[in-house]
Amino acid sequence: MNLRLFGLSLLFLAVIGSALGVVYSKHHSRGLFTALQAETEVRDQLNVEWGQLQLEQSTWATHGRIEEVARGRLEMTLPDARSTVILLE
Template identity: 45%
Template sequence: MRGLLLTVLVLANIATALLIVRNRHEHRQAFVALTRLEKARDTLNIEFGRLQLEQATWAESNRVDQVARVQLGMVFPRTEDTVVLRR
């Protein structure tokens, strides 16, 4: 009886140790995946900041005005060309 109890306790101890090893391994894998994802997030945040800066540059009013004048040949209407409609 005593030998059976000792065997059960030893087997339970070994099973617990194996479960701890498995859990630590899974934890390490999850941590590596988390680190990889954080690095990808940081890279994407940097790229997003660059794209926001580029968008702000392209949308700047002086640039839009220059493109309208040079490429599209647009000009501001003269006062005499302006018509006001009233009801």
């Protein structure tokens, strides 16, 4: 009888331990999933910002913008035909 009671007690403890392990595992996986969702949102926001920065860079690098800065801030002008020298090989 004592051996049977010991076996049942051991089985009961194993079932309780297994149940606690399942609860812990489920809680941990939910926490990881929440962290994954947050990181996915950050990634999406960074992708949007990256696209906006690429668009801004292409806007600043247009020929019209470069010519505007050269004429306005740097006071550069196109040389006239008399100042142009063509070199031939």
